Amino acid sequence: MFHPLPSILSPAWFVFFGYVYFKNDVWTITAHALAILPISLISSGLVLCLFLAAFWRLSRKVNAEDTTDSPKEEDGSGLRPLLFPARTTHSRFFPKKHSFSYSYLLIGVPIGWCGWVDSFLSVDIPLHCSSHKSIWRRPWFAVHAKDHLERGGEHLGLKGKLQSYLKTQDEDIRSYPYAYLITAPRFLGYSFNPVSFWYLYNTDKELKVMILEVNNTFDERRMYLLNGSSSSPGQSKDCIEENRTSRTFRNTWTKDFHVSPFNSRKGSYAMTAHDPFSPYLSNHEGDIDNSITLDSSKAHAKLVARVFSTQSGIDPVMLTSRARLRFIASWWWVGFVTFPRIIKEAGKLFFRRKLHVWYRPEVLKDSIGRQATMDETIIERSFRPYLKSLVESSSAFSLRYISPIPHPSSPAEGETFTSKTSTSTVDPEKDETIVFKPTTPLFYSRFVRYSHISEFLSSELLSDDDKDRTFWVSHPQLFLQLFERSKKTSVGVLPVEEEDDDEDGEEGSSSSILSRCGWQLLHFLRNHRPQPPSVNNTTTTNNNNNQEKKSDIRAFILSPLDHYAKYHLPPSQSTGYRKVVTKILLSDVVAFGYPEVVDTVVYLGR
Numbered sequence: 001m002f003h004p005l006p007s008i009l010s011p012a013w014f015v016f017f018g019y020v021y022f023k024n025d026v027w028t029i030t031a032h033a034l035a036i037l038p039i040s041l042i043s044s045g046l047v048l049c050l051f052l053a054a055f056w057r058l059s060r061k062v063n064a065e066d067t068t069d070s071p072k073e074e075d076g077s078g079l080r081p082l083l084f085p086a087r088t089t090h091s092r093f094f095p096k097k098h099s100f101s102y103s104y105l106l107i108g109v110p111i112g113w114c115g116w117v118d119s120f121l122s123v124d125i126p127l128h129c130s131s132h133k134s135i136w137r138r139p140w141f142a143v144h145a146k147d148h149l150e151r152g153g154e155h156l157g158l159k160g161k162l163q164s165y166l167k168t169q170d171e172d173i174r175s176y177p178y179a180y181l182i183t184a185p186r187f188l189g190y191s192f193n194p195v196s197f198w199y200l201y202n203t204d205k206e207l208k209v210m211i212l213e214v215n216n217t218f219d220e221r222r223m224y225l226l227n228g229s230s231s232s233p234g235q236s237k238d239c240i241e242e243n244r245t246s247r248t249f250r251n252t253w254t255k256d257f258h259v260s261p262f263n264s265r266k267g268s269y270a271m272t273a274h275d276p277f278s279p280y281l282s283n284h285e286g287d288i289d290n291s292i293t294l295d296s297s298k299a300h301a302k303l304v305a306r307v308f309s310t311q312s313g314i315d316p317v318m319l320t321s322r323a324r325l326r327f328i329a330s331w332w333w334v335g336f337v338t339f340p341r342i343i344k345e346a347g348k349l350f351f352r353r354k355l356h357v358w359y360r361p362e363v364l365k366d367s368i369g370r371q372a373t374m375d376e377t378i379i380e381r382s383f384r385p386y387l388k389s390l391v392e393s394s395s396a397f398s399l400r401y402i403s404p405i406p407h408p409s410s411p412a413e414g415e416t417f418t419s420k421t422s423t424s425t426v427d428p429e430k431d432e433t434i435v436f437k438p439t440t441p442l443f444y445s446r447f448v449r450y451s452h453i454s455e456f457l458s459s460e461l462l463s464d465d466d467k468d469r470t471f472w473v474s475h476p477q478l479f480l481q482l483f484e485r486s487k488k489t490s491v492g493v494l495p496v497e498e499e500d501d502d503e504d505g506e507e508g509s510s511s512s513i514l515s516r517c518g519w520q521l522l523h524f525l526r527n528h529r530p531q532p533p534s535v536n537n538t539t540t541t542n543n544n545n546n547q548e549k550k551s552d553i554r555a556f557i558l559s560p561l562d563h564y565a566k567y568h569l570p571p572s573q574s575t576g577y578r579k580v581v582t583k584i585l586l587s588d589v590v591a592f593g594y595p596e597v598v599d600t601v602v603y604l605g606r
Helices: 010-022 026-035 037-059 154-168 237-245 321-331 334-352 374-392 442-447 453-461 476-488 510-528 543-550 560-568 571-590 595-604
Strands: 082-092 098-110 115-117 121-123 141-143 178-183 195-201 207-215 221-227 248-254 268-274 289-295 301-309 398-401 415-418 434-438 471-473
Touching: 098 141, 098 301, 098 334, 154 178, 207 248, 207 268, 221 248, 374 398, 374 415, 374 442, 374 476, 374 560, 374 571, 434 476, 442 453, 453 476, 510 560, 510 571, 560 571, 571 595
Parallel strands: 121 141, 398 434
Antiparallel strands: 082 098, 082 301, 098 178, 115 121, 178 195, 195 207, 207 221, 248 268, 268 289, 289 301, 398 415, 434 471
C-alpha cells in the first residue's frame, strides 16, 4: 500500500544513500536534495488530495438521475460482480529463456447484471451517462460494453453484444443462458486490457463454451470461440471427455493473430482453464487459474502464460468505505503500468536476449483492426454511399459490406446492397452474394491514393502474401468486375475537358473558384506524388492491366470515388473528403506518407 510519508522524506533518503554508497561530500548532496524538496512536497500534496477525494467519493451515493439502469440481475445465476486480486506469469523457453511475474487485477461480472456499487464500481453503464463525463463523478472501476467484442454497439450492452457475436458465429443463443466475463477494469476511465475471458454455461449450468478476447499493443483484437464439448484441431477424445466430467476446460486452436513482435503469426495455442464457479455455478466466491501455451509451427512449446487469482473473489458490495479505500490504494496503479511493463519486457528481449523482431502483418478477416483515425472515418463516409451506388447501378448484383468502422445503422454482420435493375429478388444468404470486408481502416487511406481503383484491388488480391492485404472478399473476380463497370457509369472517371461544371454555386463565385482550385490541387498531387508500391510482386499481367497502365492517370482529373464525392455528396461532406485526400497525397510528397506531420505543421502555423 502506498503511503505519502516516504515522498515527504525522500530528500533525507537521498542524502543518506548518496553519502553511504557514493561517498560524496555531504553538503553537496544536501544541496541537491534541497533542490528536489519542492517536487517532493508537491507530489505529497497531490497524493494527499487523492486520498481526500477518495474518502469523499466513497462516502457519497450515486444519484438516481446519474443512470437509467439500477443494479439488476437478469439470468438468475445468483452470481455477482467480484474483484480478483491476481498475478500473471510468462515463461519463454526458446530461442532464449526469459520469465517474469507481475501482480494483476481482474473484475468478474455476470452478463445481464448492470448498475452501480456506489461510486466504487459501475458495470455496463453507457459512457454518455452524466456520471462518466466528469472525473469527479466517474466511478473508480468500470466495465464497459464499448471495450469488448466488436467495435461499436455500446447501446446493446454486454449481453446484447454477446448475443450479436454468437449470431455471427452461427451459435444458438438460447443454448447459453448464463455467461460471466472476467476482464481488467477501467480505472478512472483508463484501461489497457491484453486478454478477457468469457465463460458461457448451458441450461444445466455447465461450462460449455469460452470466448478468449485478445488485444495487442497495436489496438487490434481477435476473439476466439472455444467449444470444449466438440473436437478442435489436435484435441483428443480424452480431452473432450475431461471437459465434460471435470471443472477443467481445455482447447487447442491455430494461431492467426499477431500479438508479440517476438513471435510470428504461425503456430498454435493450447489453453487450460478452470471453471471459476464449479460445480454448477454453486461456488459464488470464484477463483481463476487459466494458462495458455504457445507452440511453434514445429509443435515445440515456445512459451506459457498464466493468470491466476491470489485469493477468492471479493464482493464489492460487502466492503466498507475504509476497505474500499485500502483496495484502491493497493490496486489503482496496476492498470496504468500494464503497458509500461510490456515495453520493459520487450526491451529486455530485444536488447539483452537479441531476439528477432517480426514485422507486424495486417489482420486477417476474422480479426478486428485498429480503431480508425478521423481521416479514415471521413473517407469511409464517402466510400459507403459510393459502393452502394455501384451495386445499385449494376445488373443482378448483391454485396454485403462489413465495415471496420462502426456505424449506428449497420449491424455487426454488415449491410447488404442490391442492384435496382435486378429482375428477381437476390437472397443475401445465397452464395452469389459477394461479401466484402475491409479488415483494417488502413484500406481507405490506401484506396484514395490510386486513380485506377481496379489496379489497387487487383494488386492486393493477386498477392501471394497476405501480410499487407487490407481487405477480404468472397468472390474476387465478380468484385473486380463491379469496379471495371464503374468506368462506364455516371459515377466513373470523366476526362478533364468534361469537368467544366460549377457544382458549388454560380460561375465565377469565390466558393466555386476555391473548390475548383482544391480539386485541381488534388489532381496535381496525385500525378506528382511517389508511385504507390504495388503489393503484387508477380511479373505476369494480363492485357487489360497493360491497357490500363498505358492510359495513365494524367488523362483524368478525378478517380471514380473523387468524382462521386464531388458531384453526388452534399457540399460539406464533399469538401471534407477533398481536404482529407489532399492532405494524404500531400503527406506522400513532403512527409513520407504521414498525414500527422501535415496536421502538426498546420497546427503550428495557425
